Amino acid sequence: MPQTAALASLEKQLFFKERELRALLEITQAITHDANEADLYKIYQFTLIGQLGVRQLALYVLEDRQFRLKASFGPKLQAGPQFSLASLPSHCQAQPCPVSELDLSAEWQGFELLVPVRQQEAVQAFVFIGTTHADYMTREALGFLETLSNILLGAVANRRLARQREASMMAEAAVRREIxxxxxxxxxxxxxxxxxxxxxxxxxxxxxxxxxxxxxxxxxxxxxxxxxxxxxxxxxxxxxxxxxxxxxxxxxxxxxxxxxxxxxxxxxxxxxxxxxxxxxxxxxxxxxxxxxxxxxxxxxxxxxxxxxxxxxxxxxxxxxxxxxxxxxxxxxxxxxxxxxxxxxxxxxxxxxxxxxxxxxxxxxxxxxxxxxxxxxxxxxxxxxxxxxxxxxxxxxxxxxxxxxxxxxxxxxxxxx
The missing domain is CATH 3.60.40.10 (PPM-type phosphatase domain)
Structure with a gap:
């Protein structure tokens, strides 16, 4: 029996690792094929739902010093800025927190967990997730979710920089032509x-x-x-x-x-x-x-x-x-x-x-x-x-x- 249980646990780990690899493959392929920003957020959303078994999702990304909703599935949420870092306990800015512990309105109560996504020691995004697979709430799994989110944010930032460079080059070309x-x-x-x-x-x-x-x-x-x-x-x-x-x-x-x-x-x-x-x-x-x-x-x-x-x-x-x-x-x-x-x-x-x-x-x-x-x-x-x-x-x-x-x-x- 112990050997059977160990084998079943190993098979389960391999199953989730396979899903994680597929999730990584999908989002990296989207990045390689130069998908636009809106498409990247959609692929991220579908990847979490389809590959990792997440049934409720809300991704808020820091833009212009406010967190804005970029991807969601499940409870109907407002697209505008909804909260600031000041409204969250400090420990929830460093590690995942149960949503039930947060002083948020009823529209967020359908979620189970708030996962902060940090880059260079600063929170750049929050992921609300809910109704996940029971075996996919481990620290390792949440670490992968943060990694996947970081990959997404990096790709979005690169797209914006590319657009800014392109706009700058076009503006410079126009000025050069005027000159x-x-x-x-x-x-x-x-x-x-x-x-x-x-x-x-x-x-x-x-x-x-x-x-x-x-x-x-x-x-x-x-x-x-x-x-x-x-x-x-x-x-x-x-x-x-x-x-x-x-x-x-x-x-x-x-x-x-x-x-x-x-x-x-x-x-x-x-x-x-x-x-x-x-x-x-x-x-x-x-x-x-x-x-x-x-x-x-x-x-x-x-x-x-x-x-x-x-x-x-x-x-x-x-x-x-x-x-x-x-x-x-x-x-x-x-x-x-x-x-x-x-x-x-x-x-x-x-x-x-x-x-x-x-x-x-x-x-x-x-x-x-x-x-x-x-x-x-x-x-x-x-x-x-x-x-x-x-x-x-x-x-x-x-x-x-x-x-x-x-x-x-x-x-x-x-x-x-």
């Missing part, structure tokens, strides 16, 4: 060639601080005698700034084709920018219209850094006449078109504030004085060399070396 489009738009804004002939020499240098810069320059030959130069800087960076600058460029080119005078051009550009940005963004700009026949430069400085005009003889002039920055109000409160004599061999140097707002280790600013000093010493160099010398000088001065805090744009016009 590429903005870069293409920005490249189209700049003139494809600059006029260099027997009358003028023009040179432009542009160093963006980020992938999409906020600076803009343009040079337009209106006829054999007249030439317009423009340098601008939009507030902010990225795609919105690039789009606003494209509106500025399109508006400027349209107004130039209409033969509009400089004052009207500036007023119309301000109206266009305010309409598009509602005063939330603005553009500083310098627009200069040079007439070779009169040797006169008409210009408007709209809140921009003062360009420097170096005649062949005499001191440099700062071109400051104009108005406030464009786009911050529907109508410009004041506008003055400046006039400057530009005889042959004069140099007009325009730039954005990234060139001057460079600091050394003692926080001294390179500033306009640094630019003017370099121009005075090297003003007769070929313009490409002049720009190279300026860049080399600010790199030596800059405490961060090659890393600048803003876009740098330089546009030079030499009258021959």
């Amino acid at each position: 590429e489009i903005a870069q293409q738009v920005q490249q189209l804004l700049f003139p494809q060639s600059l006029p260099n002939n027997q009358h003028f020499a023009v040179q432009a240098t542009y160093l963006p601080h980020t992938e999409i810069g906020g600076d803009y320059y343009d040079v337009v030959e209106l006829d054999t005698n007249r030439l317009l130069v423009c340098v601008a800087d939009v507030s902010g960076k990225g795609v919105p700034a690039s789009l606003l600058m494209s509106n500025f460029q399109a508006g400027l080119r349209t107004l130039l084709r209409q033969g509009t005078n400089l004052a009207t051009i500036v007023h119309e550009l301000n109206h266009l920018l305010f309409r598009n940005s509602g005063g939330e963004k603005f553009i500083t700009a310098f627009l200069g219209l040079y007439d070779r026949s009169t040797q006169v430069l008409q210009y408007v400085n709209a809140g921009h850094n003062d360009p420097l005009l170096l005649p062949d003889g005499g001191p440099a002039q700062r071109l400051h006449d104009g108005t406030v920055m464009l786009g911050i109000m529907p109508k410009l409160p004041m506008l003055k078109v400046g006039l400057a004599k530009v005889p042959p061999h004069s140099l007009l140097f325009t730039y954005t504030d990234g060139l001057t707002e460079v600091f050394d280790a003692q926080q001294n600013e390179y500033g306009e004085s640094g630019v003017l000093s370099m121009l005075t010493r090297h003003r007769y160099l070929p313009l490409s060399r002049l720009h190279q010398e300026l860049l080399s000088d600010i790199r030596r001065f800059n405490a961060s070396g090659e890393k600048f805090a803003d876009d740098i744009t330089m546009l030079s016009l030499r009258v021959k």
Whole structure:
């Protein structure tokens, strides 16, 4: 008889081990076949019912600091959060507890046991089970239930991470595409060639601080005698700034084709920018219209850094006449078109504030004085060399070396 009883006990253990293996096989196959989160919970539920003989089941998983019902069979339970850890005795958070010992409402009384599922010493889920096989309430069996639940939670967490990574990759791809489009738009804004002939020499240098810069320059030959130069800087960076600058460029080119005078051009550009940005963004700009026949430069400085005009003889002039920055109000409160004599061999140097707002280790600013000093010493160099010398000088001065805090744009016009 003892041998018969021992054999029967061993057969029973093998029977339950076989069921456990089948349960593991079913849930691992579901994970391998990349089942979604909802399907994983269903397979977990059916596995416990079909393979382990559980007749009542409720799985609550911790999400957003609340336990939410994810799988259930038997008593009808509410899907929303029903309890917190604070409502359970502390020992029930570490080991299985009879439901009869818990202060829970009547809807849970059809269950027999509450099994905590822990990961990294913290409870991540609770499994309510009821009407189990009498021989399947041992500590070893409950340990397997916790193991199976942990496998499920791990698979669900991995699915969520995969979805998050996929969403992140899609978002990054969308941003990258936006950046590429903005870069293409920005490249189209700049003139494809600059006029260099027997009358003028023009040179432009542009160093963006980020992938999409906020600076803009343009040079337009209106006829054999007249030439317009423009340098601008939009507030902010990225795609919105690039789009606003494209509106500025399109508006400027349209107004130039209409033969509009400089004052009207500036007023119309301000109206266009305010309409598009509602005063939330603005553009500083310098627009200069040079007439070779009169040797006169008409210009408007709209809140921009003062360009420097170096005649062949005499001191440099700062071109400051104009108005406030464009786009911050529907109508410009004041506008003055400046006039400057530009005889042959004069140099007009325009730039954005990234060139001057460079600091050394003692926080001294390179500033306009640094630019003017370099121009005075090297003003007769070929313009490409002049720009190279300026860049080399600010790199030596800059405490961060090659890393600048803003876009740098330089546009030079030499009258021959």
